[in-house]
Amino acid sequence: MNFEHRQLDNGLTIIGEVNPNAQSTAVGFFVRTGARDETPEVNGVSHFLEHMLFKGTNALSALEVNNAFDRLGAKFNAFTSEENTVFYAAVLPEYLMDVSSLWMQLMRPSLRDDDFKIEKNVILEEIAMYKDLPQFEVMDQARALHFGSHPCGHSVLGTNESIASLTADQMREYFSRRYAPNNITLACCGNFDFENLCQLAKQHCSGWKTMDTVRKTEDTAGTFQSKHVTNINLVRQHICLLSPAVSMQNPRRYAASLLGQIIGDDSGSRYYWALTEPALAEVASMQCESMDGTGVFYSYICCDPDKTSRVLSTVQELFAELCKNGITEAELEAARNKTLSALTIKCEQPMGRLVSLGFNWVYNQQYRSVKEDVDVVHGVTLDDISNLIEQLNPGKFTMLSLGPKTS
Amino acid sequence: MMTQKTDIYQLKNGMTLLGERLEHVLSASFQFLLPAGASLLPEGCCGASTVIADWLFRGAGQRSSRELIQALDRLGIHRNASPSAYHLSLSASLEAGNLSEALDLYADMILRPQLTAEQFELSRQLAVSELQGLDDNPRQKAMILLYENFYPDPFGRPAVGKLDELKGLLFKRTAEIARNIFNPSEVIFSICGNYDFEAVKDQIEKTFDRPSGKGLSAQPPVMKGKNYRHFPTEGAQVHIGIMTPAPLAVSDAYYEMAAAVSILSGSMSSRLFTEVREKRGLCYAVGASYKTMKDHAGIACYAGTTPDKAQQTLDVILDQFRILKNGISDDEIQRAKVGLKTSLIMQSESTYARSSGIAADHFLLGRIRTLDEIREKIEALSVDSVQECLRRHPFEDFTVVTLGPKTVNL
Numbered sequence: 001m002n003f004e005h006r007q008l009d010n011g012l013t014i015i016g017e018v019n020p021n022a023q024s025t026a027v028g029f030f031v032r033t034g035a036r037d038e039t040p041e042v043n044g045v046s047h048f049l050e051h052m053l054f055k056g057t058n059a060l061s062a063l064e065v066n067n068a069f070d071r072l073g074a075k076f077n078a079f080t081s082e083e084n085t086v087f088y089a090a091v092l093p094e095y096l097m098d099v100s101s102l103w104m105q106l107m108r109p110s111l112r113d114d115d116f117k118i119e120k121n122v123i124l125e126e127i128a129m130y131k132d133l134p135q136f137e138v139m140d141q142a143r144a145l146h147f148g149s150h151p152c153g154h155s156v157l158g159t160n161e162s163i164a165s166l167t168a169d170q171m172r173e174y175f176s177r178r179y180a181p182n183n184i185t186l187a188c189c190g191n192f193d194f195e196n197l198c199q200l201a202k203q204h205c206s207g208w209k210t211m212d213t214v215r216k217t218e219d220t221a222g223t224f225q226s227k228h229v230t231n232i233n234l235v236r237q238h239i240c241l242l243s244p245a246v247s248m249q250n251p252r253r254y255a256a257s258l259l260g261q262i263i264g265d266d267s268g269s270r271y272y273w274a275l276t277e278p279a280l281a282e283v284a285s286m287q288c289e290s291m292d293g294t295g296v297f298y299s300y301i302c303c304d305p306d307k308t309s310r311v312l313s314t315v316q317e318l319f320a321e322l323c324k325n326g327i328t329e330a331e332l333e334a335a336r337n338k339t340l341s342a343l344t345i346k347c348e349q350p351m352g353r354l355v356s357l358g359f360n361w362v363y364n365q366q367y368r369s370v371k372e373d374v375d376v377v378h379g380v381t382l383d384d385i386s387n388l389i390e391q392l393n394p395g396k397f398t399m400l401s402l403g404p405k406t407s
Numbered sequence: 408m409m410t411q412k413t414d415i416y417q418l419k420n421g422m423t424l425l426g427e428r429l430e431h432v433l434s435a436s437f438q439f440l441l442p443a444g445a446s447l448l449p450e451g452c453c454g455a456s457t458v459i460a461d462w463l464f465r466g467a468g469q470r471s472s473r474e475l476i477q478a479l480d481r482l483g484i485h486r487n488a489s490p491s492a493y494h495l496s497l498s499a500s501l502e503a504g505n506l507s508e509a510l511d512l513y514a515d516m517i518l519r520p521q522l523t524a525e526q527f528e529l530s531r532q533l534a535v536s537e538l539q540g541l542d543d544n545p546r547q548k549a550m551i552l553l554y555e556n557f558y559p560d561p562f563g564r565p566a567v568g569k570l571d572e573l574k575g576l577l578f579k580r581t582a583e584i585a586r587n588i589f590n591p592s593e594v595i596f597s598i599c600g601n602y603d604f605e606a607v608k609d610q611i612e613k614t615f616d617r618p619s620g621k622g623l624s625a626q627p628p629v630m631k632g633k634n635y636r637h638f639p640t641e642g643a644q645v646h647i648g649i650m651t652p653a654p655l656a657v658s659d660a661y662y663e664m665a666a667a668v669s670i671l672s673g674s675m676s677s678r679l680f681t682e683v684r685e686k687r688g689l690c691y692a693v694g695a696s697y698k699t700m701k702d703h704a705g706i707a708c709y710a711g712t713t714p715d716k717a718q719q720t721l722d723v724i725l726d727q728f729r730i731l732k733n734g735i736s737d738d739e740i741q742r743a744k745v746g747l748k749t750s751l752i753m754q755s756e757s758t759y760a761r762s763s764g765i766a767a768d769h770f771l772l773g774r775i776r777t778l779d780e781i782r783e784k785i786e787a788l789s790v791d792s793v794q795e796c797l798r799r800h801p802f803e804d805f806t807v808v809t810l811g812p813k814t815v816n817l
Contacts, residue, residue: 021431023755024753063685066674066675066681067676067738069674069676070675070677073742073745073746073749075750090753092749092752118686118688122690125644125688125689125711128691129546129691129692129711131644132643132644133544134543234542234543235539235543236536236540238543267480268477272476276533277465279528279530279532281536282533336483337480337483339483341434341484341502341505342483344433344434345436345485348429348756348757349753349756
């Protein structure tokens with residue numbers, strides 16, 4: 001595998017990891033924009049805009065776009081988070097140039113009023129769908145509680161109200177500021193020719209105008225508040241805990257990710273032995289999410305409403321014990337091995353590699369081979385983990401509990 | 408297409424070993440299909456497979472629950488244990504270098520599980536909790552109810568269990584089921600990735616050289632036919648499940664039907680996505696897929712929508728199912744073909760997908776299809792062949808389930 005990198009005059013970055021042995025190729029546009037870049041008046045616009053890109057250009061209708069992707073057999077989609085909007089497709093190598101050319105055209109969408117109106121209904125249905133999924137709803141509410149006034153607490157979907165009042169003009173204005181070439185990375189993985197891809201990008205994307213794209217990236221400790229939200233229609237208690245972790249720019253994010261796994265992997269972790277194995281909770285997981293300039297550990301626990309207080313006191317004891325005695329070498333070794341096998345499994349397919357490749361560049365303007373990632377994971381020591389526990393104190397958290405219980 | 412090497416071997420005791428080697432990966436995935444699925448359980452034990460799937464990991468051979476989990480984790484094994492209608496499937500993906508140690512651990516779990524009463528109670532409680540948790544996941548619950556109402560009994564029995572039966576499940580009876588699931592002539596082991604088949608074969612031959620347990624036997628099916636059931640809940644959406652009969656995987660019509668489903672719902676240019684979501688904005692989630700069990704098959708469709716749009720959503724979907732036989736375009740068949748081919752090649756890159764794929768082939772068809780054979784079948788699809796298939800197997804009878812605040816009319 002070899003890495004390639006190029007930048008067009010207008011700031012569009014093109015990166016590639018070429019693997020001639022791959023059977024397929026994956027390509028993606030990584031736009032550095034998401035809910036944290038929105039004002040309250042346009043909350044949800046990044047995600048809505050992601051949908052609108054599929055509605056076509058001045059030359060292509062929505063149906064023509066979908067037909068074109070499907071004629072190439074593309075496995076294509078997009079996702080929006082608090083800070084990224086990513087459009088991707090995996091195809092057989094012979095279709096890579098066609099599918100890339102299609103994405104390049106779609107990155108300058110026409111954002112028609114009629115399409116905007118119909119798609120608004122789809123977004124409102126998506127919001128309704130997540131309202132029926134408390135495991136997502138609790139995350140959304142907990143993030144808002146934890147981040148307080150920090151922009152990372154913004155909801156990705158927005159609310160019924162913010163979406164209902166959003167206008168197509170507001171979306172166009174947001175698009176012109178955020179989808180500037182200097183705010184976008186084009187990444188490609190698998191079996192392909194990098195020079196050809198660059199030529200194609202030059203042809204389609206050179207006319208895109210550079211803009212000032214700023215983002216506030218200050219860190220935040222979080223609010224450490226606790227809140228119970230009652231919904232008598234629910235059957236289980238859904239609990240979300242958030243505490244500070246490290247940013248994507250921080251080299252200690254590998255250690256933080258291992259710590260998250262040691263505490264909250266779905267098997268063999270501290271949560272597993274304290275909560276799942278003794279059947280106190282049917283789900284108990286913790287992950288480290290590193291973001292731009294900040295980061296959080298988040299835990300999700302699902303249990304019998306009557307066991308809520310026992311679950312929460314068990315969690316408190318677990319963190320007290322962790323802070324007092326740290327972790328063992330065996331725990332670290334298991335977490336390392338699970339992470340390493342996840343890496344090798346992900347590497348089987350170009351699509352599995354694309355997101356890591358793209359995000360390493362978006363956050364750190366850096367290429368990291370799988371080998372480098374493996375070495376860093378191997379190099380994490382018990383001391384690294386102890387220092388993190390001491391510094392981050394994961395037992396101090398924001399808590400939101402959603403369920404039928406009134407307190 | 409990569410060169411493909413498939414190994415098949417039958418142990419003296421009747422157990423089947425299947426393998427497919429991939430040179431360019433560092434990983435391997437394997438799967439044990441044990442004949443202990445939901446349809447094979449004795450009356451009154453619905454959910455026992457789910458309990459057993461958890462219980463097997465709570466101590467085996469000389470290792471306690473904690474020691475077993477630690478041993479699996481030390482090897483970095485990504486694992487799954489899940490029951491279907493026919494099988495309890497234990498699958499694992501890992502770095503290929505750890506394969507031999509991992510197989511020894513799985514041999515312990517399958518042949519020498521400790522099955523203590525104390526651990527049984529915890530596994531049972533977890534299964535009860537998970538079942539209750541389904542009420543907070545109406546989309547998944549709607550589909551489980553759909554399968555239960557579509558498939559003839561016992562094939563639609565929910566693998567997650569039924570509340571009264573799980574609550575009344577007894578330790579002794581469940582332990583007896585668990586001890587009898589190693590019925591070698593019905594067990595399939597499959598592996599894909601960077602491994603040495605001879606070494607795997609020798610190891611399995613040695614570790615699994617065991618006589619048969621009694622096994623579980625299927626009961627004669629009770630047919631259900633088309634029906635509509637509504638399950639009232641308070642929620643933001645009505646969750647609609649629709650299912651209609653289709654040819655079996657072994658049937659000549661299989662590839663034609665797969666193409667028809669692809670035209671209906673294979674991607675964003677498909678009929679359902681275009682008519683329900685793109686043109687009318689009725690749903691965020693709408694889609695259909697081809698579900699093939701050994702002796703029963705159907706096309707299952709899901710849509711979730713706010714209550715006022717539920718009736719229109721159902722009407723548009725059923726209409727799309729019914730009019731498919733009236734004509735499909737050449738462009739649609741071309742898109743379906745390239746979509747099916749691409750999925751096939753991409754699956755061939757994933758060790759997990761291929762190890763599951765060859766095991767499913769062996770069970771459903773009694774043989775493993777090569778990737779070339781599948782490709783040829785896909786290439787041969789035409790507008791005429793798909794339309795002929797739809798004329799012979801029209802979508803007419805629908806089983807419908809709704810979950811939510813509003814009913815619909817059929």
